[in-house]
Amino acid sequence: MSLLDWFLVLTLFALILAILVSFIRMIIGPTIWDRILMINLISAKVLMFMAVFAIWERSNLILDITIAYSIVGFLTITLLSKYIMTGGREK
Numbered sequence: 001m002s003l004l005d006w007f008l009v010l011t012l013f014a015l016i017l018a019i020l021v022s023f024i025r026m027i028i029g030p031t032i033w034d035r036i037l038m039i040n041l042i043s044a045k046v047l048m049f050m051a052v053f054a055i056w057e058r059s060n061l062i063l064d065i066t067i068a069y070s071i072v073g074f075l076t077i078t079l080l081s082k083y084i085m086t087g088g089r090e091k
């Protein structure tokens with residue numbers, strides 16, 4: 001295993017730890033906006049994880065899936081925020 005592989009594995013474990021910490025913060029978050037922010041942050045960290053994993057595996061397919069996931073994640077957070085700002089089901 002080369003030095004680059006060790007660094008990538010260490011980075012993957014660090015990202016897993018960061019995702020777990022963000023998930024705990026999402027559960028604790030006192031407001032809905034804190035929870036949405038943490039969902040967005042988890043989504044960004046999962047994207048980073050997928051990109052690093054794709055580099056580690058030397059796979060272009062995983063990078064393509066990462067790009068599609070980023071678009072879906074962005075649209076989801078945008079639409080969820082708009083839904084909450086307009087009052088959701090209360091109107």
